[in-house]
Amino acid sequence: MHIDERSDEPIYQQIYRQIHDGVETGAYPPGSRLPSIRGLADDVGCSRNTVEAAYRMLVAEGYVASRPGSGYVACDLALVSPSAPERPVMLGEPAPCARYDFTYGDLEPGTFPAAAWRALTDDVLLSVEGVGCDAYNDPAGEPELRAEVAWRLTTQRGIDCTPDQVIIQGGTCSGVRNLLALFDPRDVVAMEDPGYGGVRAAVERARFAVAPCRVGDDYAHFLDDLDASGARLAYVTPSSQFPTCQVMPAALRARLLEWARDRDAFILEDDYCRDFRYRERALPPLATMDRDGRVAYMGTFSKSLSPALRMNYLMLPPTLLERWRAVFEGAYAEVPWLNQAVLGQFMHDGWDRHLRRIQVRNRRKYEALTGALREEMGDRVDVLENGTGLHLLVRVRDGRTEEELIEAARAGGVAVYGTKRYWARASAAPAGCVLVGFSAIAEEDIAPGVRALTAAWFGE
Amino acid sequence: MHIDERSDEPIYQQIYRQIHDGVETGAYPPGSRLPSIRGLADDVGCSRNTVEAAYRMLVAEGYVASRPGSGYVACDLALVSPSAPERPVMLGEPAPCARYDFTYGDLEPGTFPAAAWRALTDDVLLSVEGVGCDAYNDPAGEPELRAEVAWRLTTQRGIDCTPDQVIIQGGTCSGVRNLLALFDPRDVVAMEDPGYGGVRAAVERARFAVAPCRVGDDYAHFLDDLDASGARLAYVTPSSQFPTCQVMPAALRARLLEWARDRDAFILEDDYCRDFRYRERALPPLATMDRDGRVAYMGTFSKSLSPALRMNYLMLPPTLLERWRAVFEGAYAEVPWLNQAVLGQFMHDGWDRHLRRIQVRNRRKYEALTGALREEMGDRVDVLENGTGLHLLVRVRDGRTEEELIEAARAGGVAVYGTKRYWARASAAPAGCVLVGFSAIAEEDIAPGVRALTAAWFGE
Incomplete structure (x- = not known):
């Protein structure tokens, strides 16, 4: 490691940058051991706090990990998902990168006041x-x-x-x-x-x-x-x-x-x-x-x-x-x-005003969704809903399974969700019934999302 | 109820005030039924929202309660503890109004950044x-x-x-x-x-x-x-x-x-x-x-x-x-x-700086407490501590029980706490051993608190 004491760049920053670059370029391959804090401090001639500050940044950013018994090791950057915390998937199957995601549970960004x-x-x-x-x-x-x-x-x-x-x-x-x-x-x-x-x-x-x-x-x-x-x-x-x-x-x-x-x-x-x-x-x-x-x-x-x-x-x-x-x-x-x-x-x-705002927004989304389903899919599907809540069920009666429907939707850029999991015996669940939520999707995405879903399911 | 529509005082405020005063003076005795929202709105000739607003304030302030099946009733003000939420008492016995409270668990006001x-x-x-x-x-x-x-x-x-x-x-x-x-x-x-x-x-x-x-x-x-x-x-x-x-x-x-x-x-x-x-x-x-x-x-x-x-x-x-x-x-x-x-x-x-501040404060309190105990009580007590944490134990060896010690302290304006509860069999607990915490008490109250405790226990 080369430290330039006359540089304007602080020493911890120089350490950070060199290890960072080493991990990025593969000079430190995934899993390889990095210098210990004490060793590097002695080597560079700085305090251990300085080295710690650099390592802390590297750990926080996922370049370096501390492994029991091995000190600090370089991370495999292929496994680092930038700023994507490991979120629990509440509803299961679909990939979260669908263009139109009819998930249920999460709310539309901006809901929180x-x-x-x-x-x-x-x-x-x-x-x-x-x-x-x-x-x-x-x-x-x-x-x-x-x-x-x-x-x-x-x-x-x-x-x-x-x-x-x-x-x-x-x-x-x-x-x-x-x-x-x-x-x-x-x-x-x-x-x-x-x-x-x-x-x-x-x-x-x-x-x-x-x-x-x-x-x-x-x-x-x-x-x-x-x-x-x-x-x-x-x-x-x-x-x-x-x-x-x-x-x-x-x-x-x-x-x-x-x-x-x-x-x-x-x-x-x-x-x-x-x-x-x-x-x-x-x-x-x-x-x-x-x-x-x-x-x-x-x-x-x-x-x-x-x-x-x-x-x-x-x-x-x-x-x-x-x-x-x-x-x-x-x-x-x-x-x-x-x-x-x-x-x-x-x-x-401010609760009553806030709630009215969310109620109005959800009513518009509910109407957009039920309207689009009626218009695009007509009697090719049963829609189960009762004018409340933030989701409905759509049942396709042509014998396809929920897995087939979810996969077809996914291929068309749309995420809908399975329902079998909710039955105590999955075999008792009706065939071809998926959950379509509207709490998280934006209102303007609903009609195009339903059109994409119709195309994916019925080839229009 | 008398409502003056030409008054500057809003109607909900007039309703609030009259019921408030009625409960305060006993015109509405504890448990007595108050007018229903609908009834009072009809009576006064205002909207139900107006009456609701008044009742809401009265409920929030503890003058009025809603009882299943009885509508709104006047509260017993003797039971209303002004702004004192029912807090769980973590350590038990002593009254919370002691002049010197050596409780454990709660922190000194101002600790939170x-x-x-x-x-x-x-x-x-x-x-x-x-x-x-x-x-x-x-x-x-x-x-x-x-x-x-x-x-x-x-x-x-x-x-x-x-x-x-x-x-x-x-x-x-x-x-x-x-x-x-x-x-x-x-x-x-x-x-x-x-x-x-x-x-x-x-x-x-x-x-x-x-x-x-x-x-x-x-x-x-x-x-x-x-x-x-x-x-x-x-x-x-x-x-x-x-x-x-x-x-x-x-x-x-x-x-x-x-x-x-x-x-x-x-x-x-x-x-x-x-x-x-x-x-x-x-x-x-x-x-x-x-x-x-x-x-x-x-x-x-x-x-x-x-x-x-x-x-x-x-x-x-x-x-x-x-x-x-x-x-x-x-x-x-x-x-x-x-x-x-x-x-x-x-x-x-900001964590490290914050923690140092709290560490310094607690160290000063620890030294004040152990110093005062040594000086005031000397070898009349055993002090059990190990130079860490936020409490210590004080054992009085003259045969008094913990209840007697806590009661004597209480009479002298000092709260200390029992320890028997921590033993699986209370009979195995050592006699006359009380817990003295210093997380919540202010540093300047420690020496006078120990002096008051010494006086309460040993009559000095």
Whole structure:
């Protein structure tokens, strides 16, 4: 290594540059050992801090790695994905580089109200000098945020509750896992079949047995399955069943509540897309019909605000609230104080306007998508949707499998997603049914995306 | 209700004021029903939104509550603690209003670098327009933060690891709970006795059996207990045993690693106070001696940055990392993207200076506390500490119980904390031993606090 002490370039920068170039050019082949910090510092005649600073940059940028027992080694740049963090693929198969990506879950860039969040973070940290950050926070959530949520549940969703009953949680799966801590580990959890895989995985990670209850044929077998399950908790999505977009009929809702009362069981109602309704008024939440304190109600901020802020809430009926307090007495919070303080303030100040903006945008996307599907595909497909939420199902009835449809779409530059995974037995899943989401795609890409999909599937 | 439409005071404010005053004066006694929103709007001749706005303020301020089935009712103001959220009491007994509070866990107000955090939040949200907030984030953590942690583990703690092995978690108990998901639910978890109650509670909530292993008598029985436990995971705090402040001897460390290797078991090393050392160099972490990939290493930001940001990290050995990937494949992140992005930036830019500031402050507090104890109490007490961490134990040898000591201190305006709770069998705990923390108390309160404690205990 050549170090020029008279150069304007700082020494750490010279070290950085030479190793960087060496890795880039292959002078240091992947896996080859680099000089140790101490050795290089002695060699160059500089402090170890100087060498450390250079190595730190190299490690942070992925040129160099520290390997146990080998010191520093050169990385294989072919494996370095520039600035692409290893993101979990939530829906599975399609390559993420499709021209038109009808993924579900992620939101359209710009959804998050970054400017408001910055301003409110400033306010919160200035107003109390961040004092909330210096102490452990309440594991049930910050009172202001709980009051804002309770207020909206009461006035906008007809669910009578107090702020006490609202528990702030770190996302749907965390909420489910913590709720399960209130049950006996031998209890069975009934789940809709097909149903939301994220929750099923969380239930299984918590080692509870899952009893699938069929929602097909208009829920014809649901109650029989539920009765036979012996479950003490049933996880349901009555306003828009995931993934089939069915609405649970009113009569079944009443029977479900009776089941819970008669069996001393509880219901977890996941009302994940209540914020987004595009047609007639939906049925009110199951929780509004609950006279026996059997329904725990769960809502999310992941679709209206940000999936990466990791906040949602549970509203617990009195019996479960009492169990919660016993089980989580002295536990630590899972949701950071600062995020709750800012969201509480945002719900107080700007939430309604923000939500309307997102609602309007999603309604336009919903109309663009259903309109384009009708126009381009007509009766060659069945579209399953109920005027809510952020996805629908498209079923092609010509005998092709979902894998064939996904692959054909992919070849045409379009990403759509499989649904078989949501069935407890994949063989029970209807053939040729794919999930088409519209939370992340831009409105102007929807019509061309559907045209590309039509061409890919039907050769037009 | 009297509404003056010509008043400058907005109608919602008039409604708010009259109900507020009614509850304050007892005109609306606690539990009494208030007018419904619809009824009051009709009555006053205003919109329901107006009444809602007033009720929302009243609910948020605790004057009014919404009760299932009863609509809105007046609250009992005797139960309203003004602006004091119901905080979990981490250490138990003493009243939180002591003049001198030697609590442990919470930090001194002003510890959190609020100004830097505001500036970096601005930077992060401006630089990418908060785009990270619009998509699900990596459940293992953000790459930049993981690289910063790995860099420091490698260069400052001698633990060779790659950023891949570092998993960002939402606090010690969350990290432990997730680590347990890699084990069989019938596995036994060995824990130090006495030991950290928060982790024990988390293990028990996850329904794992706990095997206490005695650390008393210089760890004389520890290995025997461990051998007999059949445990597959041992949770230990070798650098400063919580709560006894013992350092695990080097010979025992080697035996512990052998135990793990021979039994196909793993060790979770919680190095919670490595950042704070005030005397001779401590023994290096157990993880630096681990040649067989048996040690998972856990570190925290709760003592150096904020207990309310809910972030810590695990460094997993290859075997556990592989299990982690299998179990948490497709799981959702538990730690918000924004907090990780800001912390990653802060560790890159300002961490070392911040940490030094907190280290210097804690060293001064440590010296003030040990000095004052020596000077004021002399050999009337044993002080158990090892020149690290943020607490020590004080044992009074005149036969008084911990309850008597805590009560005497309380009467003298000083809060100290019990230790019996940390023993698996409280009867095995030494008599008259209390915990004295210095993370939250101000430096200038330490000497007067110790004088007050001396007076309270020994009547001087």
